Amino acid sequence: MRPKYRGVIPWITYVDALTEALRVEMRRDPTVLCLAGASSSGVQRPTDELVSEFGPSRVREHDGGPSILAAASAAASEGMRPVCELELGALGDADAGALAAAVSSGALVLRLVCGSAAGGVSARGWETLLPEIPELKVVSPATAADAKGLLISAIRHPDPVCFVESSDLYSSVVDGVPEGEHVVPLGEARLVRQGTEIVVLAHGAAAVAAERAAKQMPGEVGVIDLRSLRPLDRDAIVASAKETGKVLIVEQPGTATGLAASLVELIYEELPQYLDAPVKDLGITVTEAGSNGQWTQSVTEACSELVAF
């Protein structure tokens, strides 16, 4: 038996953390497969380094979303544990059916790559592509440690899991990651910062921008990185919203369809009497998200506006 936990890798990028998670799981479990599309954008991908260790039979390259999904549903129904990499920009309406079929075929992990390098983001958002079935879990990490921990627990989860990652974070996010089998349970949000005035709910790249914005208003702005979008960490959201009374939801582009609605619904359902201001939803346009500084700035503006309200 390997030791479960040895120490912390001090500096590791988001993409290397994903590679690390895949490597740990592929060594542990021979049924874990990686299915990736042909590299189109030129950015480093988590599966690039794995081919040399596990060979092309376990790290497979496919030509497009439909082919990956078909292979994944076949593998999942045979009891394998496929981890697919799908670029969100390349997925269309026609793929929604294949996605639903893959998700219902068994335990598998769909890594949905969004971000400017992955063919941009569709205006309608990826949430409309995901079938509304209760078994489907959706996670979206913002740090390298969470990327590793959530991917490992997604692979081990008995249900299908969508792992939404932003390729913009691949090399820009660097932090310490626990070595070995680091597991972050699904369904738990991460309290990034505590604040007295407002709380910002965000995930993925938006959480990174929110954290930067919050640093400019220390003590006032709290940030919760949701990490797990299905199921939501209702307790953490309700507790923070109750404490501050003002909630700002920041979404990365392409996610403006379902998440904010469910968050607003949750907050107004659970604690209408504790609100000090209407819940604000900041949808960031694609052009704004392209430059990270601009994104942070618009989050900062929205925060100060809401604090002053």
Next chain:
Amino acid sequence: MSWSPSSEQSLPQEAPAPSFAGVELTVPDLGSPDDQATLVDWTKQIGDPVAADEPICRLALGELQFEVRSTAAGTLTRVFATPGEGVRGGDSLAEIAPAADGSELASSEDYASSEDYASSDDYASEGDLDSDADYSSNENAASTGDFGSDVAPASDGEPARTGSEPEAAVAESPPEAMERPIERIEPEPLSEVAPLEQEREEPFYAGEPPGEAGEPDLEPEQPEPEPAREPEPAPEYEAKSHELDPELAEPVASPRQPETTSDVKASGDDAVNWSHWHSPVVKMLAEKHGVDLSEVRGTGTGGRIRKRDVIAHIEGAARS
């Protein structure tokens, strides 16, 4: 893939093998580099005119057969596979010499689209079981008719060629007929609707002055209460503050009236609304701690009382 041209026909223009004078058609992506498809047959022969998006051959991948369509309009000049031969994704299949000049290309593309109209019209009108056959014959006929007139000497004859032109002519006329009634309908309602909209919009935006001319039925009776109606929420809060503290209702009510009379537009409304709007948590805290909100100084937007103002007020009261 081998470069051997098919043995059936001699090539009209022999070009050096690696360079493509025309457009190269390749085998589409088969899903995996290991997959091999089999060429079933050529639906077009060398020398045949080909329209853009027209099938040129059929491939079989296992049980599945599919067509490869031309990406350009022109003439099929070379083929690189014989029926029964195996091909892989990305292999060269054939070469298309594009139509001689740009205008012909454009016209042939236009023609292809109108041809779709023609066949779909036939579908709709005839609707019998033979419509499939009609479709295919029309398609072939139309395309060959096009190129027969534009580009090339006749190749292997397709019998329906002469019949295609009248059909195409018929087909082109229905779209025009479709457009005309729409054009006729549109201007009439527009001329009627436009003045109505103008009449409606003006009183909304301008408030008082159009109110005199615009809706004479309602407003002469109550010209003065009309501006007081606009901020509807305000009276409710006023009523509440009456309940809490009757003395305060009057000073609150008096500053509000000049605001509404001076600022008719939206900005004024916002300011009024927010200063009188108490958030749920403010109301709850006030109720819980017995705070009279009229005594709390608001520091939020438009003088709104924030949660921290109430808390500061409660704490201040506790200290003193």
